[in-house]
Amino acid sequence: MAKVVCVLYDDPIDGYPTSYARDDLPRIAGYADGQTLPTPNAIDFKPGQLLGSVSGELGLRKYLEERGHTLVVTSEKDGPNSRLERELADADVVISQPFWPAYLTAERIAKAPKLKLAVTAGIGSDHVDLQAAIDRNITVAEVTFSNSISVAEHVVMMILSLVRNYLPSHDWVRNGGWNIADCAARSYDVEGMHVGTVAAGRIGLAVLRRLKPFDMHLHYFDRHRLPGKVEKELNLVWHDTVEDMVKVCDVVTINCPLHPETENLFDEGLLAKMKRGAYLVNTARGKIVNRDAVVRALKSGQLAGYAGDVWFPQPAPKDHPWRTMPHEGMTPHISGTSLSAQARYAAGVREILECFFEGRPIRNEYLIVHDGALAGTGANSYSPGDATRGSDDAARFNKT
Amino acid sequence: MAKVVCVLYDDPIDGYPTSYARDDLPRIAGYADGQTLPTPNAIDFKPGQLLGSVSGELGLRKYLEERGHTLVVTSEKDGPNSRLERELADADVVISQPFWPAYLTAERIAKAPKLKLAVTAGIGSDHVDLQAAIDRNITVAEVTFSNSISVAEHVVMMILSLVRNYLPSHDWVRNGGWNIADCAARSYDVEGMHVGTVAAGRIGLAVLRRLKPFDMHLHYFDRHRLPGKVEKELNLVWHDTVEDMVKVCDVVTINCPLHPETENLFDEGLLAKMKRGAYLVNTARGKIVNRDAVVRALKSGQLAGYAGDVWFPQPAPKDHPWRTMPHEGMTPHISGTSLSAQARYAAGVREILECFFEGRPIRNEYLIVHDGALAGTGANSYSPGDATRGSDDAARFNKT
Numbered sequence: 075m076a077k078v079v080c081v082l083y084d085d086p087i088d089g090y091p092t093s094y095a096r097d098d099l100p101r102i103a104g105y106a107d108g109q110t111l112p113t114p115n116a117i118d119f120k121p122g123q124l125l126g127s128v129s130g131e132l133g134l135r136k137y138l139e140e141r142g143h144t145l146v147v148t149s150e151k152d153g154p155n156s157r158l159e160r161e162l163a164d165a166d167v168v169i170s171q172p173f174w175p176a177y178l179t180a181e182r183i184a185k186a187p188k189l190k191l192a193v194t195a196g197i198g199s200d201h202v203d204l205q206a207a208i209d210r211n212i213t214v215a216e217v218t219f220s221n222s223i224s225v226a227e228h229v230v231m232m233i234l235s236l237v238r239n240y241l242p243s244h245d246w247v248r249n250g251g252w253n254i255a256d257c258a259a260r261s262y263d264v265e266g267m268h269v270g271t272v273a274a275g276r277i278g279l280a281v282l283r284r285l286k287p288f289d290m291h292l293h294y295f296d297r298h299r300l301p302g303k304v305e306k307e308l309n310l311v312w313h314d315t316v317e318d319m320v321k322v323c324d325v326v327t328i329n330c331p332l333h334p335e336t337e338n339l340f341d342e343g344l345l346a347k348m349k350r351g352a353y354l355v356n357t358a359r360g361k362i363v364n365r366d367a368v369v370r371a372l373k374s375g376q377l378a379g380y381a382g383d384v385w386f387p388q389p390a391p392k393d394h395p396w397r398t399m400p401h402e403g404m405t406p407h408i409s410g411t412s413l414s415a416q417a418r419y420a421a422g423v424r425e426i427l428e429c430f431f432e433g434r435p436i437r438n439e440y441l442i443v444h445d446g447a448l449a450g451t452g453a454n455s456y457s458p459g460d461a462t463r464g465s466d467d468a469a470r471f472n473k474t
Numbered sequence: 475m476a477k478v479v480c481v482l483y484d485d486p487i488d489g490y491p492t493s494y495a496r497d498d499l500p501r502i503a504g505y506a507d508g509q510t511l512p513t514p515n516a517i518d519f520k521p522g523q524l525l526g527s528v529s530g531e532l533g534l535r536k537y538l539e540e541r542g543h544t545l546v547v548t549s550e551k552d553g554p555n556s557r558l559e560r561e562l563a564d565a566d567v568v569i570s571q572p573f574w575p576a577y578l579t580a581e582r583i584a585k586a587p588k589l590k591l592a593v594t595a596g597i598g599s600d601h602v603d604l605q606a607a608i609d610r611n612i613t614v615a616e617v618t619f620s621n622s623i624s625v626a627e628h629v630v631m632m633i634l635s636l637v638r639n640y641l642p643s644h645d646w647v648r649n650g651g652w653n654i655a656d657c658a659a660r661s662y663d664v665e666g667m668h669v670g671t672v673a674a675g676r677i678g679l680a681v682l683r684r685l686k687p688f689d690m691h692l693h694y695f696d697r698h699r700l701p702g703k704v705e706k707e708l709n710l711v712w713h714d715t716v717e718d719m720v721k722v723c724d725v726v727t728i729n730c731p732l733h734p735e736t737e738n739l740f741d742e743g744l745l746a747k748m749k750r751g752a753y754l755v756n757t758a759r760g761k762i763v764n765r766d767a768v769v770r771a772l773k774s775g776q777l778a779g780y781a782g783d784v785w786f787p788q789p790a791p792k793d794h795p796w797r798t799m800p801h802e803g804m805t806p807h808i809s810g811t812s813l814s815a816q817a818r819y820a821a822g823v824r825e826i827l828e829c830f831f832e833g834r835p836i837r838n839e840y841l842i843v844h845d846g847a848l849a850g851t852g853a854n855s856y857s858p859g860d861a862t863r864g865s866d867d868a869a870r871f872n873k874t
Contacts, residue, residue, distance in 0.1 A: 083654040091659050095778040096751035100666025100724070102689070127655040173654050224663050227688065231638055234631035238812060243805040244641060247797050252789030252806050254483040254573050255527040259491050263624050263814035266500025287683045288627065289502070324500070351496035378495040389652030397647050405643040406652050412638060414663035 175201035217422030221410035226280035228409030273330035332359035575601035617822030621810035626680035628809030673730035
């Protein structure tokens with residue numbers, strides 16, 4: 075019998091919801107590339123329910139306890155005295171979400187001798203030291219595609235909001251004003267602008283497809299070139315370096331995973347190569363951009379706006395400068411945890427656990443590390459190594 | 475020599491800009507239906523400049539004064555002692571923007587014996603009593619298509635923001651929190667939702683086109699059915715009544731002009747026919763929806779969200795309930811006055827004035843009322859009559 079430790083974000087401040095804004099979720103047929111939706115044998119939740127918080131338990135308790143396993147759910151994830159750190163000693167499985175990441179550093183993995191499986195409920199396993207997982211033969215899996223479209227929608231929303239100056243304009247409504255000129259003086263149409271994505275995987279390509287009818291000029295940088303048919307259909311311009319792409323773009327969106335090669339990619343130097351007055355949207359990972367260089371670029375006018383929902387560490391400290399920098403359109407890390415996404419990734423986690431406990435193979439497209447090597451999706455998207463450095467800072471959140 | 479009275483919104487509170495967020499505007503080739511961009515003989519402004527405020531003067535002063543005409547620019551538009559009302563006595567031309575409308579009621583038209591031309595710098599001439607203009611043989615013209623795409627972008631932005639719960643999530647960033655569950659518990663993906671537009675003219679159709687790759691199901695109601703080719707390309711469902719459409723939609727967007735038939739269309743009864751938890755976005759005109767019924771629907775949960783940028787009257791009084799109702803995503807009336815739009819409609823106003831002064835015909839597509847009848851665009855989009863009633867309330871703004 076196994077012990078599963080599930081690290082989830084806290085319930086809403088007024089408690090777990092007793093009702094929801096909507097009665098159901100739209101049905102979708104599958105994913106854009108033909109991948110099927112998660113296929114667990116059963117689910118014990120209602121799609122549309124809040125599953126990613128402590129009381130939501132990803133809908134797993136009944137399934138696990140009926141089979142004699144132990145489920146521990148906690149939001150206490152940071153610092154040496156946290157519940158997570160105490161439970162690691164005899165944990166077989168750790169589940170965590172990027173929005174509230176249980177950083178599995180090499181030190182923590184060393185304290186978890188029984189750990190065999192680390193599951194990301196969502197996408198992005200950079201909170202796990204992949205090198206340490208490879209060395210210890212721990213399987214790392216994520217629910218590939220479960221929230222890619224959710225994130226792509228968030229990106230388009232943020233691009234439109236930055237360029238059109240939505241958030242400051244909304245503030246004028248609440249402040250009782252009618253300051254049309256103040257709103258309009260920083261408001262532009264996206265039509266005719268050049269937009270480029272760093273990486274054109276599931277999310278990046280979905281963003282490009284969604285921006286196409288806005289009559290924007292579409293650019294991408296990726297290690298892997300897209301099929302000629304797709305390039306032609308969307309009239310894409312491929313760039314073989316990020317530098318080349320950002321020089322010609324009015325809007326840049328980052329949609330690559332975090333790994334040692336992409337960490338700190340948008341530093342002072344790269345930001346300086348962008349067009350003056352460009353907009354940058356990052357829903358990928360906070361560490362891909364240099365925190366303080368972004369603040370300086372916004373203050374100098376080099377960037378006209380920055381939005382995204384990824385920070386480092388997470389939760390972001392109360393004094394994180396991105397909370398107060400000018401022309402920001404930030405959210406907490408939520409783009410991939412809409413109720414729509416939760417229904418899919420909770421089903422995907424259930425599918426992964428069913429496979430794990432029944433000795434069936436986990437879908438190849440879900441695998442990041444397996445059999446002591448990068449595998450499946452991991453082989454395409456990650457490089458071995460560690461991007462968890464500095465995650466100890468997350469413990470600061472509760473102190474500031 | 476003529477007197478031109480131009481009613482524009484006030485400059486930014488810190489004064490007219492000395493610099494801008496961006497260095498230029500993207501070039502666009504034309505409008506989606508093949509209509510050409512405005513074709514004045516010349517312009518005296520730099521595209522990207524703030525033109526719609528008092529100091530911007532729509533870039534008209536040099537042109538008019540060099541030809542011996544008088545230009546009066548004011549933001550004082552409401553009440554019997556306003557500058558507008560005083561200048562009407564000998565005005566030949568009145569220019570105004572929907573964002574800061576100079577309400578030309580029958581009473582005011584009666585006080586303007588020389589008035590021959592009323593120009594809307596933008597689109598939507600409901601601030602003019604069209605029946606009175608018909609009766610007095612005043613030409614009413616607007617710059618058709620100049621900001622339709624700007625508005626369509628705003629609509630898509632607001633749909634995404636409401637459904638994904640953007641604005642409250644951004645507030646958590648500013649409040650120092652990391653309340654993922656509070657943000658996520660009202661956040662959905664638009665994928666798979668049914669969205670319908672009331673009217674599928676330039677704006678409505680542009681909204682549908684932009685939402686297509688989001689894999690939403692697209693619906694429309696319009697008096698004029700779209701070509702079969704367009705219906706098929708976008709997989710549109712046409713409804714012959716608004717009631718029929720709203721019953722099946724998760725999101726409804728209003729893109730029809732205001733005229734006596736559409737005034738108060740979304741009243742208590744129609745809102746009750748919508749799906750519980752639907753979202754309503756109105757960038758058309760405030761009077762198309764019933765102000766207090768919307769507030770009640772948001773409070774009861776019948777509507778999950780309401781956004782838009784149109785109010786009645788404009789400016790909206792400081793105590794307008796839409797400023798403080800729950801789940802709102804409002805802006806002041808700005809969707810059609812991005813700097814991109816201003817460059818186009820200022821050029822269009824210049825084109826209209828050149829035609830008027832040189833005795834050349836104004837483009838048919840710009841005409842709303844001409845030769846004592848609805849004409850051009852007006853004949854398709856408006857019905858004779860008056861939708862200006864109650865505009866006296868605008869004078870309240872400065873008092874509350």
